Amino acid sequence: GAVVSQHPSWVICKSGTSVKIECRSLDFQATTMFWYRQFPKQSLMLMATSNEGSKATYEQGVEKDKFLINHASLTLSTLTVTSAHPEDSSFYICSARDHPGVSGGKSYNEQFFGPGTRLTVL
Amino acid sequence: RKEVEQDPGPFNVPEGATVAFNCTYSNSASQSFFWYRQDCRKEPKLLMSVYSSGNEDGRFTAQLNRASQYISLLIRDSKLSDSATYLCVVNSWNNDMRFGAGTRLTVKP
Numbered sequence: 558g559a560v561v562s563q564h565p566s567w568v569i570c571k572s573g574t575s576v577k578i579e580c581r582s583l584d585f586q587a588t589t590m591f592w593y594r595q596f597p598k599q600s601l602m603l604m605a606t607s608n609e610g611s612k613a614t615y616e617q618g619v620e621k622d623k624f625l626i627n628h629a630s631l632t633l634s635t636l637t638v639t640s641a642h643p644e645d646s647s648f649y650i651c652s653a654r655d656h657p658g659v660s661g662g663k664s665y666n667e668q669f670f671g672p673g674t675r676l677t678v679l
Numbered sequence: 680r681k682e683v684e685q686d687p688g689p690f691n692v693p694e695g696a697t698v699a700f701n702c703t704y705s706n707s708a709s710q711s712f713f714w715y716r717q718d719c720r721k722e723p724k725l726l727m728s729v730y731s732s733g734n735e736d737g738r739f740t741a742q743l744n745r746a747s748q749y750i751s752l753l754i755r756d757s758k759l760s761d762s763a764t765y766l767c768v769v770n771s772w773n774n775d776m777r778f779g780a781g782t783r784l785t786v787k788p
Contacts, residue, residue, distance in 0.1 A: 598687075599780060600779055601723065602778075650723075667713075667725050670723050673720075
């Protein structure tokens with residue numbers, strides 16, 4: 558199956574700093590990538606949909622000026638948490654959508670997830 | 680009402696047991712349905728898609744009832760390695776994935 562990487566896997570930062578998380582599809586091209594956030598014992602919440610070469614589409618309640626998304630190429634999307642605060646501490650996961658026949662996905666619309674980035678803001 | 684609802688569990692079962700998880704979704708226009716598995720502090724991984732006719736993959740059987748907007752996952756002959764959180768996922772009208780909160784399963788020796 559397709560491989561998606563994320564970097565860094567974990568980060569600890571001081572309140573007020575900005576943190577950039579990278580999401581890469583390693584062996585396929587992903588025109589669409591997704592960013593999720595997951596708090597402990599809760600479900601994944603979609604933050605935004607990232608399309609290569611265009612502006613991201615944010616979910617209701619997600620501040621686009623705080624969570625900057627850039628999808629500069631077919632294999633890379635970045636999420637920047639600007640002026641992070643303790644309440645932004647969470648598990649951030651990206652995913653890329655694949656189509657069968659491109660990288661052996663099990664089904665249409667299968668999303669391949671990165672390993673996640675655990676952000677802790679002090 | 681949440682778009683996708685699951686019983687959070689936890690389900691604690693002995694090895695070899697059969698266990699079933701249920702999931703309901705609110706959007707009748709949803710088109711695609713999946714079960715994902717998520718291990719602690721890891722990313723979700725696709726377990727299986729759910730088709731209208733029902734489908735089986737080894738010890739796992741998934742069923743869909745569109746009329747009742749209900750999805751199920753049955754695990755037979757549970758293994759210790761089945762311990763994880765199982766996420767019900769529904770493809771919404773705009774092709775975005777909506778995740779349930781997950782059902783936690785622990786299989787004990």
